[in-house]
Amino acid sequence: MDRWEPLLRGDIGKMAMMVTLLSDGREEKELVQAVRRRGYLIVTGKVGSMDPQKVVGSIESSVKRQALIDSDLYREEHALYHAMMEALLGISRGQISFGSVLRTVGLRYTVLRGLKSPNAKEEKDWIAVAMYGTIGAPAKGAEHEVMGLGINHI
Amino acid sequence: MDRWEPLLRGDIGKMAMMVTLLSDGREEKELVQAVRRRGYLIVTGKVGSMDPQKVVGSIESSVKRQALIDSDLYREEHALYHAMMEALLGISRGQISFGSVLRTVGLRYTVLRGLKSPNAKEEKDWIAVAMYGTIGAPAKGAEHEVMGLGINHI
Amino acid sequence: MDRWEPLLRGDIGKMAMMVTLLSDGREEKELVQAVRRRGYLIVTGKVGSMDPQKVVGSIESSVKRQALIDSDLYREEHALYHAMMEALLGISRGQISFGSVLRTVGLRYTVLRGLKSPNAKEEKDWIAVAMYGTIGAPAKGAEHEVMGLGINHI
Amino acid sequence: MDRWEPLLRGDIGKMAMMVTLLSDGREEKELVQAVRRRGYLIVTGKVGSMDPQKVVGSIESSVKRQALIDSDLYREEHALYHAMMEALLGISRGQISFGSVLRTVGLRYTVLRGLKSPNAKEEKDWIAVAMYGTIGAPAKGAEHEVMGLGINHI
Amino acid sequence: MDRWEPLLRGDIGKMAMMVTLLSDGREEKELVQAVRRRGYLIVTGKVGSMDPQKVVGSIESSVKRQALIDSDLYREEHALYHAMMEALLGISRGQISFGSVLRTVGLRYTVLRGLKSPNAKEEKDWIAVAMYGTIGAPAKGAEHEVMGLGINHI
Amino acid sequence: MDRWEPLLRGDIGKMAMMVTLLSDGREEKELVQAVRRRGYLIVTGKVGSMDPQKVVGSIESSVKRQALIDSDLYREEHALYHAMMEALLGISRGQISFGSVLRTVGLRYTVLRGLKSPNAKEEKDWIAVAMYGTIGAPAKGAEHEVMGLGINHI
Numbered sequence: 001m002d003r004w005e006p007l008l009r010g011d012i013g014k015m016a017m018m019v020t021l022l023s024d025g026r027e028e029k030e031l032v033q034a035v036r037r038r039g040y041l042i043v044t045g046k047v048g049s050m051d052p053q054k055v056v057g058s059i060e061s062s063v064k065r066q067a068l069i070d071s072d073l074y075r076e077e078h079a080l081y082h083a084m085m086e087a088l089l090g091i092s093r094g095q096i097s098f099g100s101v102l103r104t105v106g107l108r109y110t111v112l113r114g115l116k117s118p119n120a121k122e123e124k125d126w127i128a129v130a131m132y133g134t135i136g137a138p139a140k141g142a143e144h145e146v147m148g149l150g151i152n153h154i
Numbered sequence: 155m156d157r158w159e160p161l162l163r164g165d166i167g168k169m170a171m172m173v174t175l176l177s178d179g180r181e182e183k184e185l186v187q188a189v190r191r192r193g194y195l196i197v198t199g200k201v202g203s204m205d206p207q208k209v210v211g212s213i214e215s216s217v218k219r220q221a222l223i224d225s226d227l228y229r230e231e232h233a234l235y236h237a238m239m240e241a242l243l244g245i246s247r248g249q250i251s252f253g254s255v256l257r258t259v260g261l262r263y264t265v266l267r268g269l270k271s272p273n274a275k276e277e278k279d280w281i282a283v284a285m286y287g288t289i290g291a292p293a294k295g296a297e298h299e300v301m302g303l304g305i306n307h308i
Numbered sequence: 309m310d311r312w313e314p315l316l317r318g319d320i321g322k323m324a325m326m327v328t329l330l331s332d333g334r335e336e337k338e339l340v341q342a343v344r345r346r347g348y349l350i351v352t353g354k355v356g357s358m359d360p361q362k363v364v365g366s367i368e369s370s371v372k373r374q375a376l377i378d379s380d381l382y383r384e385e386h387a388l389y390h391a392m393m394e395a396l397l398g399i400s401r402g403q404i405s406f407g408s409v410l411r412t413v414g415l416r417y418t419v420l421r422g423l424k425s426p427n428a429k430e431e432k433d434w435i436a437v438a439m440y441g442t443i444g445a446p447a448k449g450a451e452h453e454v455m456g457l458g459i460n461h462i
Numbered sequence: 463m464d465r466w467e468p469l470l471r472g473d474i475g476k477m478a479m480m481v482t483l484l485s486d487g488r489e490e491k492e493l494v495q496a497v498r499r500r501g502y503l504i505v506t507g508k509v510g511s512m513d514p515q516k517v518v519g520s521i522e523s524s525v526k527r528q529a530l531i532d533s534d535l536y537r538e539e540h541a542l543y544h545a546m547m548e549a550l551l552g553i554s555r556g557q558i559s560f561g562s563v564l565r566t567v568g569l570r571y572t573v574l575r576g577l578k579s580p581n582a583k584e585e586k587d588w589i590a591v592a593m594y595g596t597i598g599a600p601a602k603g604a605e606h607e608v609m610g611l612g613i614n615h616i
Numbered sequence: 617m618d619r620w621e622p623l624l625r626g627d628i629g630k631m632a633m634m635v636t637l638l639s640d641g642r643e644e645k646e647l648v649q650a651v652r653r654r655g656y657l658i659v660t661g662k663v664g665s666m667d668p669q670k671v672v673g674s675i676e677s678s679v680k681r682q683a684l685i686d687s688d689l690y691r692e693e694h695a696l697y698h699a700m701m702e703a704l705l706g707i708s709r710g711q712i713s714f715g716s717v718l719r720t721v722g723l724r725y726t727v728l729r730g731l732k733s734p735n736a737k738e739e740k741d742w743i744a745v746a747m748y749g750t751i752g753a754p755a756k757g758a759e760h761e762v763m764g765l766g767i768n769h770i
Numbered sequence: 771m772d773r774w775e776p777l778l779r780g781d782i783g784k785m786a787m788m789v790t791l792l793s794d795g796r797e798e799k800e801l802v803q804a805v806r807r808r809g810y811l812i813v814t815g816k817v818g819s820m821d822p823q824k825v826v827g828s829i830e831s832s833v834k835r836q837a838l839i840d841s842d843l844y845r846e847e848h849a850l851y852h853a854m855m856e857a858l859l860g861i862s863r864g865q866i867s868f869g870s871v872l873r874t875v876g877l878r879y880t881v882l883r884g885l886k887s888p889n890a891k892e893e894k895d896w897i898a899v900a901m902y903g904t905i906g907a908p909a910k911g912a913e914h915e916v917m918g919l920g921i922n923h924i
Contacts (some may be wrong), residue, residue, distance in 0.1 A: 006181070007161075013299030014175055014286070021168055021175075027160070056872045060907075074732075074912045075739050075769035081907075082698070085871065090244030090302060094402060096865055100559065101547065102518045116298060116690075123691050126298070132168070137522075137543075142536045144270060144280070145167030148244060149301040153691035153769075210410045214445075228450045228578075229585050229615035235445075236544070239409065248864060251408065254713065255701065256672045270536075277537050291676075291697075296690045307537035307615075314489070315469075321607030322483055322594070329476055329483075335468070364718045368753075382758045382886075383893050383923035389753075390852070393717065398552030398610060405716065424606060424844075431845050434606070440476070452578060452588070453475030455611040456552060461845035461923075556710060557866055563855065564826045599830075599851075604844045622797070623777075629915030630791055630902070637784055637791075643776070706860030706918060732914060742914070748784070760886060760896070761783030763919040764860060 004034040011117045012040070013151050016130035019044065020110040020147075040114035041068045048106040050099030050138070052092075056084055059109055059129070068113050069127075069154070076154055080111070083129040083150035090148025091131055098135070105146070107133035113154065127154045158188040165271045166194070167305050170284035173198060174264040174301075194268035195222045202260040204253030204292070206246075210238055213263055213283070222267050223281075223308070230308055234265070237283040237304035244302030245285055252289065259300070261287035267308065281308045312342040319425045320348070321459050324438035327352060328418040328455075348422035349376045356414040358407030358446070360400075364392055367417055367437070376421050377435075377462070384462055388419070391437040391458035398456025399439055406443070413454070415441035421462065435462045466496040473579045474502070475613050478592035481506065482572040482609075502576035503530045510568040512561030512600070514554075518546055521571055521591070530575050531589075531616070538616055542573070545591040545612035552610025553593055560597070567608070569595035575616065589616045620650040627733045628656070629767050632746035635660065636726040636763075656730035657684045664722040666715030666754070668708075672700055675725055675745070684729050685743075685770070692770055696727070699745040699766035706764030707747055714751070721762070723749035729770065743770045774804040781887045782810070783921050786900035789814065790880040790917075810884035811838045818876040820869030820908070822862075826854055829879055829899070838883050839897075839924070846924055850881070853899040853920035860918025861901055868905070875916070877903035883924065897924045 007018050008031075015038075019031055023044055035042045043066045047058040060080065063069055069076035088096050091105060098105050109131045116126040129150045136143025161172050162185075169192075173185055177198055189196045197220045201212040214234065217223055223230035245259060246252065252259050263285045270280040283304045290297025315326050316339075323346075327339055331352055343350045351374045355366040368388065371377055377384035399413060400406065406413050417439045424434040437458045444451025469480050470493075477500075481493055485506055497504045505528045509520040522542065525531055531538035553567065554560065560567050571593045578588040591612045598605025623634050624647075631654075635647055639660055651658045659682045663674040676696065679685055685692035707721060708714065714721050725747045732742040745766045752759025777788050778801075785808075789801055793814055805812045813836045817828040830850065833839055839846035858866050861875060868875050879901045886896040899920045906913025 006176070010175075011299050013301065017171065017175060017286075017301060021164075021171060022160070051870070052867075053870055053872045060872070073739065074736075074906075074914075075742070077907065077912055078769050078914070086247045088871075089247045093240045093243045093304070094248060095557070096867060096871060097514075097559070100514050100562070100870070101550075102515045102522075120295070120690075123689065126691070128299075130301075132171075136536075137539065141274070142539055144305045144536075144540070145165050145282075145303065146305075147167065147171060147284075147301060147303040149299065150247070151298045151300075153694050206405075206408050207410045214410070227585065228444075228452075228582075229588070231445065231450055232452070232615050242409075249403070249711070251405070251668075251713070254408070254668050254716070255704075256669045256676070274536075277535065280537070290690075291693065296693055298690075298694070307540050314484070318483075319607050321609065325479065325483060325594075325609060329472075329479060330468070359716070360713075361716050361718045368718075381893065382752075382760075382890075383896070385753065385758055386760070386923050394555045396717075397555045401548045401551045401612070402556060403711070405713070408716070428603070428844075431843065434845070436607075438609075440479075449582070452613045453473050453590075453611065454613075455475065455479060455592075455609060457607065457609040458555070459606045459608075461848050559822075559866060562822050562870070563858075563866060564823045564830070598844075599847065604847055606844075606848070622792070626791075627915050629917065633787065633791060633902075633917060637780075637787060638776070702863045705863040709856045709859045709920070710864060736911070744915075746917075748787075757890070760921045761781050761898075761919065762921075763783065763787060763900075763917060765915065765917040766863070767914045767916075 002034055004031060008034060008038065012112050012114060012126055012128045013149050016110045016112045016128040017149060020108050020130040020132045023108055023110065040112050043068050043111045044109065046108050050104045052088060052096050052098060055107065059084055059111065063111050068111055079127050079152045079154035083127050083152040086150030087129045087131045087148035091135065091146045103135055104138045105133060105135045107131045125154045127152050156188055158185060162188060162192065166266050166268060166280055166282045167303050170264045170266045170282040171303060174262050174284040174286045177262055177264065194266050197222050197265045198263065200262050202258065204258045206242060206252060209261065213238055213265065217265050222265055233281050233306045233308035237281050237306040240304030241283045241285045241302035245289065245300045256291065257289055258292045259287060259289045261285045279308045281306050310342055312339060316342060316346065320420050320422060320434055320436045321457050324418045324420045324436040325457060328416050328438040328440045331416055331418065348420050351376050351419045352417065354416050358412045360396060360406060363413065363415065367392055367419065371419050376419055387435050387460045387462035391435050391460040394458030395437045395439045395456035399443065399454045411443055412446045413441060413443045415439045433462045435460050464496055466493060470496060470500065474574050474576060474588055474590045475611050478572045478574045478590040479611060482570050482592040482594045485570055485572065502574050505530050505573045506571065508570050512566045514550060514560060517550065517569065521546055521573065525573050530573055541589050541614045541616035545589050545614040548612030549591045549593045549610035553597065553608045565597055566600045567595060567597045569593045587616045589614050618650055620647060624650060624654065628728050628730060628742055628744045629765050632726045632728045632744040633765060636724050636746040636748045639724055639726065656728050659684050659727045660725065662724050666720045668704060668714060671721065671723065675700055675727065679727050684727055695743050695768045695770035699743050699768040702766030703745045703747045703764035707751065707762045719751055720754045721749060721751045723747045741770045743768050772804055774801060778804060778808065782882050782884060782896055782898045783919050786880045786882045786898040787919060790878050790900040790902045793878055793880065810882050813838050813881045814879065816878050820874045822858060822866050822868060825877065829854055829881065833881050838881055849897050849922045849924035853897050853922040856920030857899045857901045857918035861905065861916045873905055874908045875903060875905045877901045895924045897922050
């Protein structure tokens with residue numbers, strides 16, 4: 001147990017969101033380490049674009065580069081892809097399209113791989129994709145917050 | 155400033171999500187107080203159902219009872235309603251329907267009213283609705299986490 | 309030509325909407341007659357419900373009762389059905405569900421059958437379904453206007 | 463009261479649609495003037511494109527240029543944006559995409575700002591976006607009418 | 617190899633559809649046996665309803681009863697559930713709702729579990745859900761065919 | 771009657787899917803001939819793209835070139851278009867977008883025109899569009915099967 005315990009107590013999705021929400025501060029590295037000590041693989045990053053394709057491509061690349069999924073197994077890529085799509089539905093609230101309706105997103109994301117719940121060992125690995133940031137017109141201040149969470153078995 | 159500062163630093167949506175994610179612990183009351191000290195109206199609650207109508211009705215009731223919106227003004231109800239719909243799109247990831255496809259949700263929610271960002275006084279009041287919990291078959295353990303966030307001007 | 313000419317000049321969808329928008333006044337009968345003189349079959353009515361099924365059933369019934377479509381031909385029912393669905397997507401703006409998210413609609417509707425455009429005789433009959441009214445909470449005043457238009461070949 | 467009374471009697475959405483439906487005739491200017499005399503801000507225009515982004519951008523530009531909304535307030539832009547999105551859902555009937563499925567739209571639009579209903583002064587300003595025109599293949603005659611209406615508090 | 621070879625040559629989804637399309641004839645049992653000889657678990661059935669919940673419940677029940685998935689593992693139920701949802705999106709073409717818009721479905725279905733492609737052993741088990749039947753008004757003849765296919769890793 | 775009878779027994783949609791599923795083998799020509807002997811117009815083809823617009827354009831072109839529809843009648847193009855859209859909703863399972871979320875499709879398709887059911891002569895011509903193939907990342911093996919079926923009166 002550590003000082004992050006009150007924040008990280010819970011399931012895979014909550015942990016992914018907590019890291020995403022807090023990952024702009026000084027303590028990001030500590031938080032990522034605390035998640036790793038709990039047995040999870042974790043990848044964090046940032047992406048900004050008017051194009052959902054860029055968001056998807058950017059997350060896929062960093063997840064593969066850091067070996068959170070096995071790039072040779074399509075089933076792992078498939079699990080990641082659908083988790084990303086579900087998170088993007090939360091970001092776009094129903095229609096996955098940003099630039100085509102003249103909006104832009106700026107997002108931080110966290111991808112976690114590990115147990116769905118601390119005690120659900122028989123359920124093996126799951127994947128959680130959390131995204132948090134802003135959506136708005138491509139102009140400073142003309143934006144508000146958005147968050148999305150996708151979870152899948154892997 | 156207080157000890158909650160690192161968690162509550164940021165905009166209205168982040169605060170709403172942070173309270174929702176942490177509101178099952180001992181420190182929920184303290185956290186709600188810390189949000190109030192920052193000048194926000196706040197309502198928290200729980201609802202479980204196979205019926206989106208119950209979720210909508212339950213949140214509307216507690217928000218009106220605690221006077222977070224003015225019940226006599228339709229424009230305030232309209233703002234709340236669309237913020238709830240956007241949060242539900244994140245929960246259901248594209249199709250607002252639970253029981254009709256044999257799923258049930260168990261959610262904690264937080265509704266905040268106040269400045270969109272600490273410094274955006276000219277933008278007046280906004281409303282944020284955060285929901286966090288589980289969706290799944292109506293059987294213990296057969297479920298995973300979901301989160302939704304909706305934000306609107308009011 | 310008649311005094312309604314400036315209002316009814318144009319295609320089948322415009323006529324259907326014009327009748328729907330103006331059909332709460334004294335001149336509704338005159339307007340319906342003017343549409344008939346232009347060679348169109350026309351059915352008008354009202355329906356209020358929290359249930360899309362009621363809206364669909366009510367329009368189908370009055371359209372068949374007044375023989376705007378041939379009840380023995382599924383292809384005509386199929387054309388009507390998809391035109392209604394498209395109008396309902398305009399009413400509900402993306403998700404065909406009212407009561408399940410605790411809203412109710414009160415609608416006037418007009419169904420027209422005839423030429424798509426005054427000069428497009430080779431295109432044979434088309435069908436237009438226009439709906440106009442309000443959507444909102446089941447409480448007086450807590451509502452705003454909605455409109456939907458669906459057009460199909462028949 | 464004036465000769466337009468029978469056409470403009472009613473709420474903000476009906477007025478916006480009536481102007482849009484009738485705005486290709488000689489009497490457009492008179493109609494716009496009659497709306498202004500009732501205390502509404504009004505902007506009308508035309509836009510044709512295979513790209514929803516162009517439709518959104520064109521309306522945003524003319525609305526800001528004519529000061530129907532305060533360009534410095536994001537909350538007003540946010541209200542306009544969601545009203546446009548709702549109108550576009552009526553135009554596209556469920557999926558906001560034209561060119562990506564090889565269709566093009568030609569639209570007239572009207573944006574109104576003022577009271578939701580003539581007597582609802584306590585409800586302050588609302589915004590209505592009406593669009594009317596055609597959708598179809600990029601070839602003369604291969605098209606039919608579409609209409610969309612979006613309404614929001616501002 | 618057997619006489620079904622030309623029909624069953626290919627991947628898991630094609631096999632599931634082929635069985636569903638042909639399963640009303642005398643040779644259904646033979647076809648099911650031929651699929652089993654290729655190493656797949658297979659469940660077939662029929663369901664008719666105005667209620668998506670009934671379709672989902674009926675398939676879940678027979679799949680669990682016949683042990684195509686391990687009822688004690690939520691991850692397997694989760695895989696089945698999303699494959700069913702994807703098949704239902706094909707059946708309903710965008711909005712998972714039948715009775716709420718006054719339509720009824722009559723479906724045959726096939727669920728297969730095994731290799732995605734004959735040679736993709738490293739990809740382990742996948743699940744395919746194929747549905748084929750009719751959608752229409754609750755009246756004889758007033759209906760047309762629909763098909764849906766959902767595929768997921770398990 | 772011929773040796774294809776067991777495969778082609780049934781309605782227009784089943785025939786379209788059967789041809790699509792089997793059309794990569796040696797017997798494709800025979801199968802197409804058997805469909806023609808039953809009185810149907812038939813067009814088959816292949817298309818691969820990250821862009822729904824390419825899929826739509828490719829099918830429209832070959833259908834017109836082979837005179838399955840009358841290019842001078844918009845009502846026939848309209849019928850084809852909506853049948854294609856419904857098939858694409860099955861392919862994309864809810865959101866018609868491939869490349870914009872970094873996926874590519876490789877599809878075979880069959881378009882049939884003729885009686886909805888062998889005995890439904892009074893219902894005149896219907897059109898069925900079947901698509902079958904794969905969707906996935908633009909990399910060999912990283913894909914799974916998809917199928918879509920759209921049916922419309924013409």
